[in-house]
Amino acid sequence: MAQDTVLEINQLKKYFPITKGFFKKKVGDVKAVDDISLNLKRGSTLAIVGESGSGKTTFAKSIMRFYDVTEGSIIFDGRDITNLTANELKKLKQEMQMVHQDPSTSLNPRKKIKDILEAPLKIHNIGDAKSREARVKELIRLVELPEEFLNRYPHSLSGGQKQRIGIARALALNPKLLLLDEPTSALDVSVQAKIITLLRDLQERLNLTYLFITHDLSLVRNFADNVAVMYLGSVVEYSDVETLYKHPQNPYTQSLLSSIPVVNENEQSMLPHKIPLDGEIPSPTKMPSGCKFHTRCPYATEKCLERPAFTKTKYNTYTSCHYAEEIDSGKVKLHV
Incomplete structure (x- = not known):
């Protein structure tokens, strides 16, 4: 782990067993967190965004070790914290803390x-x-x-x-790391801005590192350094915040950006990709085969029945989408 990296997530999985019958026979899994690898630099803010049900909070609680992980590893400040005793976990809480969604x-x-x-x-x-x-x-x-x-x-x-x-x-x-689980979602808009300003000031004064869980992309641009977009337990796009808004490569990311309210032409020009997000997020107990988003994606083809690799794009970002690969090769028109 590099010295400037405070958190390293390697192929993290958190599955909850599905049982049936009197003897609680396991018949499947809820794949709440499904093979996530991320790094978080010291003093920075990484936003985890996605719809409700995408696994954001479970991911955060797995990092905090509220849950035992199914597979993978969590390296915090150079130490593997994946499997710790109760006493070791207690000491860890001095360095990792969580701000919850509803203060009430x-x-x-x-x-x-x-x-x-x-x-x-x-x-x-x-x-x-x-x-x-x-x-x-x-x-x-x-x-x-x-x-x-x-x-x-x-x-x-x-x-x-x-x-x-x-x-x-x-x-x-x-603490060195704060996990912010939608800390402003239960607040009025005017109060949200004040809390975000406070968090930004505290980060600068105390050299804090933030993992910011949110479904509100309108908050992310002026608060986060990097963004990981989650869908059904997986990260489908990873980017620095400016590139994400200017050149989103995954149709799901474009759909999320399309849902941001705009009040003038200047704001509209900052969000050029308009793709409606139709339908409901599928149940994590019945994951779609191939690309998880293909059941709602307007660009889905037969190729999307194969699971896309998480690859680097020409914008130096990462995404898992066959469509993004076709964008880079010039085969598909981006704006529709």
Whole structure:
């Protein structure tokens, strides 16, 4: 692993068994994460995007080791964390933390804010009562909330304030990596912008690395460095953020970009590829053969019944699509 790489994912799979009958006989698998390999550079932001049901959250929780992985390896900061004991996992949590999607359900309603922020320090036996109190006050200031909030309960806070507390709690142990699981999806648009600005400022000040899970591509362009597009448990396109918007190579990526609302011609010119996304995402218990997207793709041919390789494109990005290969060879017109 290179020194500037904080996270290396190698052929990661997470399957959930499907059982039937009184004796719970295994009859298949839900392939929630299906053979993903990615690297994440220190101090950068990698966005994982895709529809609901594409496996984004399961992928994040597998990295956090909330789930045991089926196959593959997870290398974090030069250490293989794929198979760790309970004590080793506890130590790992000091370096990897997660900010959850809904702050209303991730904060204990019976605890005051000061107790919520102090909990990680107590669990990991860090400092004494005085130093923990000082750290809690530092954390509340770090997320730009007044110290008087420490004596409040979560129900008295707005959604944006609760999410700031969730971020502060995640920062309590000085982690190197934050997994952000749709941290703004439960918030109003105006509040979303403030949370994104806060996260960007914290990343710069604390040299944090983010894995940003989202279905909202409109947030990604001004926040992430690189983007991995997931569909039915697999990454179908990987690109730096600017190239993804200008030259998306996978029809699924183009469909996601087409769904971004635009209000003027300038925004429209930034999203030149318009492909409607029809139908529902298939069940992960019954994966389509070949290219997983071919059942919804407007360009599907018989060739798509074969699974495409994950290959490099002429734009120095990666995608798994026979159609993208034909684009490069000039056989298919890109704009329709």
